Amino acid sequence: MSVQQADPLEDVLALVGTTSRLSVRLVAGGEWALSFEPPPAVKFNAVRRGHCLLTVEGVPEPFELAEGDCFLLTRSRAFTLASGPGVRPVPAGPIFAAADGDVARVGADEDVVLIGGRFDFGERAKELLLDVLPPVIHVPGHTAEAATVRWALEQIDAELRARPLASTLVTGHLALVMLIHLLRLHLAGAGAEAASGWMAGLADPVVAPALRAMHARPAHAWTVAELAGVAAVSRSTLAARFKHVVGQGPLEYLTAWRMELAADRLRHGDDTVAMIAREVGYGSESALSSAFKRVTGASPREFRRRDLRLRHGGREPASPRESRRRTGPAGDGRP
The missing domain is CATH 1.10.10.60 (Homeodomain-like)
Structure with missing residues (x-):
């Protein structure tokens, strides 16, 4: 059965009104550690040089971040960035408040460079998007699949350094490109197992066609049998699989x-x-x-x-x- 299909991820991102904002660059060296208050929005950082350790409140294991790696913090949780384990952290707020131009510095050297910012969403983002994601999404930058993310980061970095005309607008759009690719990589990899709800459904070969069909034609009087035909499975198979993966029935x-x-x-x-x-x-x-x-x-x-x-x-x-x-x-x- 040939049915027009849509992109639920695109639909949800459009509905929650995604915007982005870049923050100042962090340059660090020697032994260092910064503790950050829970951010009011979705936080992201990318390592442009060196490596560091990310620890997030409520997440048992730290994340080792290498050059090119990115992370999204999808919950409002305190976190720490450090040169390594065992370093006593200092509050990040005063360091960033004392930033010289677009650069905040900790330590005398420049072993590590990070760029970061935040994503802001509309009032329905928590229920529609953030609750179906794990607290932290870590995307290694060395893989072939992350090539577009690396490209976006390089362009953001270049804009932040040179500050040409309309650089704030350009970096905002590039950050959104990066967000979409981070979510794609998350769904395509092992991270899909940590997703829930409709996002988990996008990674399921049986559920995804039915989801896409409903998003393409939400006003259509869909039946479970018709959706099962789209997914090329029996009605009972679709109903059970959809309920198990998404957490509710298709209708x-x-x-x-x-x-x-x-x-x-x-x-x-x-x-x-x-x-x-x-x-x-x-x-x-x-x-x-x-x-x-x-x-x-x-x-x-x-x-x-x-x-x-x-x-x-x-x-x-x-x-x-x-x-x-x-x-x-x-x-x-x-x-």
């Missing part, structure tokens, strides 16, 4: 994804609930409202009003008619 997953799409449109658009219902596969506004309230605990209209209040600091936003009355037809403040 449960479809409903949850439709609700995510509906919630995103309610937050960021002005379409009516009836229009959104048709877009995500419900024949009427009441059918979507019933499913939406069952999943989120609020009706679509209540959800939209609550989201608007949060964006306006808890105040009820003015209606378009009220706004026109306050500002005048030209929007210049005249009555």
Whole structure:
């Protein structure tokens, strides 16, 4: 059965609104160790020269980072970077606060150079993306598969050194390229075993075709039998495999994804609930409202009003008619 298929990873990254920000470079030498507070966002670092040791709160074994290696810290956990074991760490905050231009230094030598930054996501990132990843993703840089990551890091490094026009914009986009390749490598390697939910499903040869089909056509009235045909397995095989790998049945997953799409449109658009219902596969506004309230605990209209209040600091936003009355037809403040 030939069915159009989509990319769930791309869909989720687009839905959670991924952005990136680069931090100053870290240059270190001799014996050194820096302790970092739990970061407010997903942290990444890459070793451009030398090697060091990464220790993360709650993770039993440290990670030995060699030149070219990268890591993603997907949870808000304290961590330490050090020249080796047994070195007493000092807080990283004052070191970075005293950075000279774009470089923070610890020690007198330049044995180790790291570049890093953070990825910021929208409010649904934790449930949709971060919770299905392990706390730390370590990607060795020496492998052939990591060639694109190495290229992105080299370009980021060059931009940070030379600071040409629009370098901040360029490095931000390059960091997103690196993030996507890190996630690809994670899924393609042994790290896929540590994934859960839909991300684990992407690495499963039976589940992945059904996932991609649902993401390609979320409004289609899928049945388990039809999805099983896409995956070229029996209905019972798909249902059992999907439940085991993803943690919920295929139609449960479809409903949850439709609700995510509906919630995103309610937050960021002005379409009516009836229009959104048709877009995500419900024949009427009441059918979507019933499913939406069952999943989120609020009706679509209540959800939209609550989201608007949060964006306006808890105040009820003015209606378009009220706004026109306050500002005048030209929007210049005249009555």
